[in-house]
Amino acid sequence: MLYVLVSNAVLKFEVFPLTVATSIGQPGVDCHCSHDAEVAISQILFLVNEGALVTVTSDDHLHLWNFRQKQPSIVHSLKFQRENSRKTHPGPVVHLSDNPVDSNKLLIGFESGAIVFWDLKTKSAEYRYNSQEALRSISWHNEGKQFMCSHSDGSLSTWNVKTPQRAVSITSPHAKIGPDGKAEPCKPISKVEWRSTRMGEPMVVFSGGMSYDRSGRTPSITVMAGKSTTVLEMEHNVVDFVSLCDTPWVNDFQDPYAIVVLLQNDLVVIDLTTPGYPCFENPYPMDLHESPVTACQYYANCPMDIIPALYSTGKNQKKSGFSEK
Incomplete structure (x- = not known):
């Protein structure tokens, strides 16, 4: 079973079950959970095949949730203390992940552009990388030998783990080349994902990075x-x-087949298996900041054919531009 989690960045989250027979956007919240303290949820991570997930909150806590029971609950919480290990701090941490093929190696990315490949066994830095541009996000290649960074100037840089001296490549996907032969700065690329495919070249997905030339x-x-x-x-x-x-x-x-995009006032799912990448049609607006329920009325002894008639009416609305899956 695949789960999609949505957090409202305040103090609660919901879990939606998606099965093969379930259409994207179909109502059916699996559970509704909240923390005891009124703190913001900054990240949610599932533990594969463990029936558990980890939430990270803004008060420097890690919470382990157990979902193998009727009502999910926190089974363990860990508090981290703020510590300084050097005189000049490299800046806020914007990325933290383990190597896909070696969980004892951590990749730590700082907003300033400094990146550290940390060995948990020896508790020391194995490699250090320095980017000229501010860092926004990092994504691993599935082989664990390379990673891709997105930057505040709208560029993407690719690094070999064992070659910290310089990036393998630096590209600006939406930048125009100026008279001096250099790429013009673009808006920041806030997030990038580097996904491998079994049958072809890797797929790179990112948000932002457009040119400044149009307001x-x-x-x-x-x-x-x-x-x-x-x-x-x-x-x-x-x-x-x-x-x-x-x-x-x-x-x-990875072979990605869809992209779930959380917008400021909507939630859309993009079909990557259909040419043109259409969106799946939502049965109703998905504004997560407001409850879609405005009224509730119970009707008893309804005719047996009324529900199929309602479904049939909804399907008769032929809308173009949406995925047929």
């Missing part, structure tokens, strides 16, 4: 697959996104 440019998600680059315009600002893959194992071929 009020529509927020967008960019999908780069091989030599093809597709810009998907969004109706609202992009808060976050995550690609849905055929496997939960980060060291395997």
